[in-house]
Amino acid sequence: MRLPADELEEIRKADLLRHTRPFFPRPGASVQDHAGRTLANFSSNDYLGLASSSQDLRDTMAKAARDLGPGAASSRLICGSHPAHHHVEDTLASFFSAPAALAFSSGFAAALGTLTSLLRKGDTVILDKLCHASLVDGARLSGATLRVFPHNHLDKLERLLRSSRESSLASARVLVVTEAVFSMDGDRAPLAEIVALKDRYGALLLLDEAHAFGILGHNPGRGLADLLGLSRNIDVHLGTLSKAAGVAGGFVAADRPTIDLLTNRARSFIYSTAPPPALAATAARALDIIASPDGDLRRQRLWQNLRLFADITRAPATPRTRISPRLRSRSFTRRVQLSVTRRPAP
């Protein structure tokens, strides 16, 4: 029988071995590593500094923990559906101009639960090649036929839509899945074109706003679809409260029947203990901040820092995103950290 140690050795040989190392958060955007070095942190998803440096959120969470206790102690469908969860869901629904929303314990759980609820054998799911692992896993687990188009490649998407429509029953669902801002490359989906295509071929569109939520938007922080005036054209909005919102938890916003279907079918929702109500109360406060002048200031700082970063690294300025593919490489991150820490104070 295959031994775990042998498999690990294969991973090690491929230079892909991962392990967890303790990091201690420091004030601002710094961390202390296991060797006691203080490092500028370019690797987190705390785009607005809400996780690391919002006294307001810390106070909110402390008070919520005192008032509501540490845990929900049950699934939402048994006796864990605290008003704090409903409040966050109502706020999220309005953020996405959607009739309803459902909160999950994580973005990963939201993706798994949603794709497996909306799709079954005989349906087709069409994913962008660079979609997040949670979307890929949800698609695989659903039993639907899985098709992949090269990243942001509209022609190939159209061909897949056409062939899926031709080869499936009229009652079968065809679901296109993509991300607003891509997690590793930092570029965006050509959303208006994708919406036009899915409408032309009678398909549905699921948009994962994980890296756009809190940052982009015509209305503050509501995501790429909102920025482009397309919120109502997206069938299913997916997102997480663990990135720009600085807390934890995933969510889906959609029409009422879709949300009710998830409540009845999504196993990662039904069979999982509700997130602590105190966490929901903290997330609600994070949403208030995202929509407030404080949120605007934090977004302005983000764009300023991005310009500073482009200047320091002489990387091409990409004012529309704060994910740099080069930055996702570890050696590059180290070089940048050095140049930032050596930079004289202004």
Ligand SMILES: *Cc1c(COP(=O)(O)O)cnc(C)c1O
């Ligand atoms: C991070 C991420 C998720 C998962 O969200 P969590 O709340 O961290 O589980 C889902 N989709 C995308 C695109 C992500 O980047």
